[in-house]
Each structure stands twice: as C-alpha cells, then as structure tokens.
Amino acid sequence: MNYLLMICGDETTAEHADDGCGGWSEEMEARGVLRGGAGLRPPSDATTLRVRGDEVLLSDGPFAETKEQIGGFCLIECADLDEAIEIAAKHPAAAYGTIEIRPIWQP
Amino acid sequence: MTVEVDAAVAQAFRDEWGQVVATLIRITGDWDLAEECAQDAFAQAVRNWPRDGVPRRPGAWLTTVARNRATDRLRRDAVGAAKLREVAAMPPEPYTEDDSGVPDDRLRLMFTCCHPALALESRVALTLRTLAGLTTAEIARAFLVGEQTMAKRLVRAKQKIRHAGIPYRVPAAHLLPERTPAVLGVLYLLFNEGYSATAGADLVRRGLTGEAIRLARVLAELMPDEPEAVGLLALMLLQDARRAARLDPAGELVTLSEQDRSRWDAAEIDEGLALLDGALRRGNAGQYQVQAAIAACHAKAEDAADTDWAQIAALYGWLARFVPSPVVELNRAVAVGMAAGPAAGLDLVDALGATGALTGYHLLPATRADLLRRLDRAAEAAVAYREALDLAATEAERRYLGRRLAEVTAGSTP
Numbered sequence: 001m002n003y004l005l006m007i008c009g010d011e012t013t014a015e016h017a018d019d020g021c022g023g024w025s026e027e028m029e030a031r032g033v034l035r036g037g038a039g040l041r042p043p044s045d046a047t048t049l050r051v052r053g054d055e056v057l058l059s060d061g062p063f064a065e066t067k068e069q070i071g072g073f074c075l076i077e078c079a080d081l082d083e084a085i086e087i088a089a090k091h092p093a094a095a096y097g098t099i100e101i102r103p104i105w106q107p
Numbered sequence: 108m109t110v111e112v113d114a115a116v117a118q119a120f121r122d123e124w125g126q127v128v129a130t131l132i133r134i135t136g137d138w139d140l141a142e143e144c145a146q147d148a149f150a151q152a153v154r155n156w157p158r159d160g161v162p163r164r165p166g167a168w169l170t171t172v173a174r175n176r177a178t179d180r181l182r183r184d185a186v187g188a189a190k191l192r193e194v195a196a197m198p199p200e201p202y203t204e205d206d207s208g209v210p211d212d213r214l215r216l217m218f219t220c221c222h223p224a225l226a227l228e229s230r231v232a233l234t235l236r237t238l239a240g241l242t243t244a245e246i247a248r249a250f251l252v253g254e255q256t257m258a259k260r261l262v263r264a265k266q267k268i269r270h271a272g273i274p275y276r277v278p279a280a281h282l283l284p285e286r287t288p289a290v291l292g293v294l295y296l297l298f299n300e301g302y303s304a305t306a307g308a309d310l311v312r313r314g315l316t317g318e319a320i321r322l323a324r325v326l327a328e329l330m331p332d333e334p335e336a337v338g339l340l341a342l343m344l345l346q347d348a349r350r351a352a353r354l355d356p357a358g359e360l361v362t363l364s365e366q367d368r369s370r371w372d373a374a375e376i377d378e379g380l381a382l383l384d385g386a387l388r389r390g391n392a393g394q395y396q397v398q399a400a401i402a403a404c405h406a407k408a409e410d411a412a413d414t415d416w417a418q419i420a421a422l423y424g425w426l427a428r429f430v431p432s433p434v435v436e437l438n439r440a441v442a443v444g445m446a447a448g449p450a451a452g453l454d455l456v457d458a459l460g461a462t463g464a465l466t467g468y469h470l471l472p473a474t475r476a477d478l479l480r481r482l483d484r485a486a487e488a489a490v491a492y493r494e495a496l497d498l499a500a501t502e503a504e505r506r507y508l509g510r511r512l513a514e515v516t517a518g519s520t521p
Contacts, residue, residue: 080274081224081271081273082273082278085224103270103272
C-alpha cells in the first residue's frame with residue numbers, strides 16, 4: 001500500500017520548521033519505505049488557482065484559512081495501515097503537530 | 108422434530124455466525140461476499156437439516172458450505188478469478204468430524220472491526236453485523252437511527268477497511284496493549300447500551316447485553332492470557348445478574364440498595380466471581396477487573412447494610428488510576444458517603460462540583476440531593492432533586508427522582 005503522510009500544525013509549530021526529522025528520514029530510507037517527501041514553506045507563501053471557463057483565477061493563501069495547515073508531506077510504501085501508523089508515529093512532527101495518513105488512489 | 112431442528116439452527120446461528128463470516132473473510136478478503144455466503148449456508152441448513160439431521164459439528168458444516176458457495180460465486184465472476192486462485196491455493200479445510208486444528212478467525216475479525224482508525228459508531232455496528240450476525244435493520248433499531256443511515260455506515264466502514272489497508276489480523280504482541288482496549292471498549296459499550304435500555308425499549312436493544320456477553324466470552328476464551336478480557340466478562344456477568352431486580356413490575360428503576368437480592372442470578376454471580384478471582388490472581392489489574400471487583404462487593408453482600416463500602420471507596424480510588432474521570436470520583440464520593448457518613452460524601456461531591464467538570468450531568472445533583480436528604484437538609488435536597496430532574500435523560504430516572512423529591516418535600520412540610 002502507498003500512503004501520503006500529511007504533516008499538519010498550527011502557527012505555534014512554525015518554530016519546528018528548521019528541526020529536520022531527527023534521523024527519521026534516514027531510518028525510513030534504510031528500511032525501504034520512504035518514497036519521497038518535503039517540507040513546505042508557510043501558507044502565507046501559497047497561491048491557490050482555479051480555472052473557470054477560460055479564466056485562470058488566482059488567490060493569495062492556502063485552500064482554506066484554517067488553524068491547522070500542511071507543513072510537509074512524505075510518501076511511503078508499506079504493508080498496511082498498521083505499518084503506516086507505526087511509521088507516522090515515529091515522525092518527530094507527530095509529537096507536536098498532527099499527521100494525516102491518506103491511502104494513495106489505486107486503480 | 109422440526110422444532111428441535113429450528114432450535115438447532117437458531118443455536119448454530121448464535122454460536123457459529125461470527126466464526127463462519129470470519130473464516131470466509133480470511134479466505135476471500137471480501138466482507139460482503141463473506142456475509143452473503145454465510146447467509147446462504149444458514150439457509151441451506153434450514154433446508155437440509157430437517158431431512159439429513161443436525162451435523163455433529165454444525166460450525167464446520169456451515170463453514171464448508173459457505174466456502175463452497177464462495178468458490179462457486181467467484182468462479183462465475185470475472186473479477187473473482189484472481190481471488191479464486193488464492194482460495195484454491197489455501198490449504199483445504201474439508202468438513203470432518205474431528206475437532207483438531209481449525210484456526211479461530213474470530214479474534215482477527217474482532218480486532219479489525221474494532222480498529223481505532225474506524226469511528227466508534229462504525230466499530231460497534233460492524234461488530235454487531237459481522238460477529239453477532241444482527242441484521243442492519245436490527246442494529247439500526249438498537250441505536251435508534253434509520254436503516255438507510257446504518258446501511259451507509261456499514262458500507263463506509265467496510266470500504267475504509269479495504270481502501271485504507273486496515274489489516275485482517277490480530278496485532279503483534281507489542282501492539283496488543285494499545286489495541287486490546289479498543290476491542291474491550293466496544294464490547295462494554297454494547298453491554299451498557301443494552302443494560303441502560305428501559306423496560307419499554309425495543310427487545311433488540313435489550314438483547315445487546317446478551318450479545319455483548321456472548322462476544323466477551325469468545326474474547327476471554329481466545330485471549331486467555333489477557334486478564335482484562337476475563338475481567339470484562341466477569342464485570343458483565345456480575346452486572347447482568349442483577350437484571351431481574353433492577354426494574355419493579357411497573358417498570359420503575361429500583362436502586363441497588365432497594366433491590367430484592369433473592370432475584371439476583373446466583374449462577375451468573377458465581378461464574379463472575381470465579382472468573383474475577385482467576386483474573387486478579389495474574390497480578391495485572393486494569394479498569395475492567397477493578398470495576399468487576401466493585402460489582403463483586405455488591406454481589407457478595409447479604410443485603411444493602413452488609414455492603415463493604417470502605418472497600419468499594421478504596422476500589423474507586425484504584426479505578427481512578429486507570430480511568431481518571433470525574434464520574435469515577437463521583438462514585439467514590441457515593442461510596443465514601445456510605446462508609447464514612449453523608450457529610451464526608453458531601454464534601455467530596457461539593458469539591459467535585461466546584462471543578463465544573465460534571466456540569467450538566469444529572470447524577471451530580473442527584474447524588475448531592477441524596478446526601479442532603481440523609482443529612483436531614485430537606486429543603487436543599489429538594490432544590491438538588493429538581494436540578495437533577497431537569498437534566499435526567501430517561502423516563503425511568505425522572506420517575507425515580509420525582510418519587511424522591513415527593514418524599515423530601517412531604518417530610519419538610521408540616
């Protein structure tokens with residue numbers, strides 16, 4: 001199974017932006033489950049886009065101005081949800097933010 | 108003869124449904140197919156058993172029939188071809204008359220149905236459908252929602268299991284301490300739903316206690332090394348033993364102290380006490396064993412006056428270490444009020460009230476009212492009873508509080 005780990009936090013977690021992953025990435029790469037990922041610049045740098053008719057509509061900011069915003073993501077491949085939970089629980093961001101585990105669409 | 112066969116089919120349904128479904132899910136990986144084939148197998152039992160007699164091992168017979176049915180259906184179905192290859196690769200489980208070596212899939216099914224990634228209401232519904240064999244309509248009735256709503260809830264839950272990759276297995280040993288409480292919690296919730304149902308409530312709803320006890324028995328049997336599973340079964344049995352005495356002939360709630368203890372089920376109490384003893388001896392207590400120990404204090408008392416309230420107060424103190432909750436503290440206050448007098452109980456209740464943690468919970472003013480009544484502070488008791496009446500959720504509780512209120516107001520008016 002492939003899962004996207006979406007790492008979310010509120011503005012108070014911004015202080016962790018430069019923390020890195022405390023060896024998590026290295027461990028998961030060695031284990032062969034990490035397929036990719038990155039940290040994101042803050043939502044204030046986001047641009048949101050829609051195309052309606054022929055018009056490209058842009059707006060400043062993220063999808064929704066909610067308290068919790070995605071600050072990073074990882075793509076993992078593992079056996080099942082229990083393994084995904086175990087991997088996500090080891091991520092340092094789980095201790096101060098929230099991680100949403102989403103299965104990747106498989107046709 | 109037909110009556111006997113009908114009874115045998117009904118018994119087999121209660122005893123074997125979960126096992127048949129659990130095995131078929133493991134073999135086919137398809138929850139809907141598993142349920143449908145289990146249904147077909149029971150329908151075939153209804154047709155064949157009157158003619159052929161009841162098989163010696165109905166569960167094995169039903170599993171074999173359901174399995175064959177699944178193979179037939181997958182063969183006819185193009186997308187089933189891949190699954191069928193897997194089924195064919197499984198070691199055969201022919202119907203035999205011996206009892207050896209059939210693995211029990213019900214434990215996997217329990218852990219999957221009660222996976223914490225599913226919403227609690229979905230866990231409850233899935234458990235009742237797949238393990239206990241209740242129909243969607245029955246589960247909807249038991250939880251007072253529409254059948255369509257319940258059907259959607261079940262479909263969504265099964266889809267999540269498939270799409271999110273919730274595994275069909277008993278968690279590894281190191282995960283058991285965090286996963287087992289989810290299973291125990293669902294079974295206890297089922298029990299309480301049935302136990303709190305009033306006399307007028309739907310029979311299906313009242314029957315939830317029986318389903319919960321049956322499932323807890325299976326769990327305790329399949330997890331003999333988990334004292335909390337045994338403790339939960341003991342707790343259910345000790346509470347269920349009081350069922351006949353909890354309501355009077357008019358359907359009114361009878362408090363523990365006023366119950367006719369000769370109507371308690373002695374066999375259920377004996378079984379509960381023996382199970383609890385065995386569990387506690389393992390020296391690994393948890394919330395269900397402690398709650399069962401509290402129920403055991405009541406069960407062992409000859410009458411209300413004989414109750415060891417000091418012990419119960421100590422047990423609530425112990426329970427708070429596992430379940431830090433203001434409701435547990437309220438119960439401790441009640442026990443202290445019995446062991447050390449109403450004034451001591453009232454001090455604890457007022458301290459608890461001051462925290463605001465139980466604001467809006469009817470048992471807080473109800474408990475306070477009761478302690479004030481015992482302290483002969485009738486006017487204050489009446490105020491508290493009225494407050495509790497405004498908050499009480501069930502008719503039976505409101506009638507009980509109304510009676511108490513009438514007592515204190517009658518006593519206070521010259």
